Amino acid sequence: MRDAAEFNAFYAGSSRRVFGQLYAMTGNRVEAEDAVAEAYARAWQRWSQVRDCDSPEAWVRRVASRIAVSNWRKAVNRIRAHRRNATQSHTEGLNPDHVALVHALRQIPADQRRVIVLHHLVGLNVAEIAAEVGAPTGTVKARLARGRKAMAQHLSDGSTNFTGGVNQNV
Amino acid sequence: MSDQDFTNRLSALAEDAARVGTLSPVDAVRHRGDQRRRHQRTLTGVLGAVVLIGALGAGVVLGPHRVTSNPGPPAGSAAASLSRSWSGAKQFMEVQSGQVTGGMVTLKVRPAKKVILGESFETQPIAGPYTDVTVGANARILSLDGESGMPSAFVEALGRRTANERGEGFDITFGADGKVTLVEWLYVP
Numbered sequence: 001m002r003d004a005a006e007f008n009a010f011y012a013g014s015s016r017r018v019f020g021q022l023y024a025m026t027g028n029r030v031e032a033e034d035a036v037a038e039a040y041a042r043a044w045q046r047w048s049q050v051r052d053c054d055s056p057e058a059w060v061r062r063v064a065s066r067i068a069v070s071n072w073r074k075a076v077n078r079i080r081a082h083r084r085n086a087t088q089s090h091t092e093g094l095n096p097d098h099v100a101l102v103h104a105l106r107q108i109p110a111d112q113r114r115v116i117v118l119h120h121l122v123g124l125n126v127a128e129i130a131a132e133v134g135a136p137t138g139t140v141k142a143r144l145a146r147g148r149k150a151m152a153q154h155l156s157d158g159s160t161n162f163t164g165g166v167n168q169n170v
Numbered sequence: 171m172s173d174q175d176f177t178n179r180l181s182a183l184a185e186d187a188a189r190v191g192t193l194s195p196v197d198a199v200r201h202r203g204d205q206r207r208r209h210q211r212t213l214t215g216v217l218g219a220v221v222l223i224g225a226l227g228a229g230v231v232l233g234p235h236r237v238t239s240n241p242g243p244p245a246g247s248a249a250a251s252l253s254r255s256w257s258g259a260k261q262f263m264e265v266q267s268g269q270v271t272g273g274m275v276t277l278k279v280r281p282a283k284k285v286i287l288g289e290s291f292e293t294q295p296i297a298g299p300y301t302d303v304t305v306g307a308n309a310r311i312l313s314l315d316g317e318s319g320m321p322s323a324f325v326e327a328l329g330r331r332t333a334n335e336r337g338e339g340f341d342i343t344f345g346a347d348g349k350v351t352l353v354e355w356l357y358v359p
Contacts, residue, residue, distance in 0.1 A: 004200065007200065011196045012196065015193050016188040016193065019187065019191045020185060020187045023188075029190070032187070033192060037193070038202070041202035041206060043203070045210070093189075094183075094190060097179075097182075098186045098187070101179055102183065116180075120180045134332060
């Protein structure tokens with residue numbers, strides 16, 4: 001019972017935040033909801049180990065993003081169709097400014113979107129992102145730079161200062 | 171837009187999304203986790219029983235005749251036999267690596283379990299050795315988009331996979347001669 005209460009508190013305190021991050025990573029509300037639910041189920045499945053992690057929330061986020069990627073892998077054609085035809089259904093209820101941002105996020109590759117979210121939303125530096133995604137720091141920097149540059153082009157406000165460079169100190 | 175503006179916009183998006191998102195009740199999440207735990211236990215039990223039965227069977231065969239029994243078939247022969255048992259069938263398999271030798275492509279494969287998770291799936295490894303299988307001269311490698319590729323390019327792609335991707339399974343179809351006729355990517359490499 002103590003375990004359940006502890007897990008319930010963990011879920012209540014972190015799940016919405018993780019969902020927001022997954023939504024930004026996937027640009028798809030349904031995929032994000034599924035991935036988050038599955039990741040927390042897996043966390044509960046091995047709660048005795050996950051609870052002792054440095055950051056159980058980071059564990060769940062990592063697992064959820066992997067599940068989301070796996071979902072894309074399995075159903076990539078379906079999702080491409082969603083991107084073409086069903087943008088509205090996945091952004092229902094969002095502020096119009098955010099719909100535009102989601103649309104821009106969807107235009108860039110998933111690996112770039114992931115590092116952008118980890119850096120700008122989760123607040124990780126390049127080394128931490130490299131550890132989380134299992135890529136060299138140079139690759140992470142390149143993805144950040146390319147992703148931000150592409151985002152700048154896609155965002156409707158015609159950004160002028162957002163050049164896509166990567167701060168070497170991040 | 172400055173870096174900070176971008177961070178602020180993303181944060182606002184995440185907060186907005188968290189507001190409109192529908193998260194499962196925690197009881198349902200724990201129930202799903204309990205189901206996975208039970209499923210894992212059952213699978214472990216079944217695998218343990220198979221290993222135990224296999225070991226006992228080997229003991230029965232080898233036990234009394236250990237000194238005089240003939241050596242088993244060479245590994246290559248066992249692999250060929252295993253490969254033949256897949257003839258004419260589609261198997262879900264892990265592919266450890268591939269090799270191109272003198273124009274002939276071979277893959278190191280072993281069966282895996284495809285666990286369906288809603289619309290997705292998870293690859294669960296099945297312990298055991300990898301077996302060398304030959305890819306037929308006219309075999310096709312199909313991407314998720316249905317595009318056909320060359321087996322040699324597939325071997326190169328296998329080498330480029332990340333650590334995470336190495337655990338993902340493929341659908342592999344074997345011809346009547348035990349050679350691979352079709353490999354289907356189930357994820358985007």
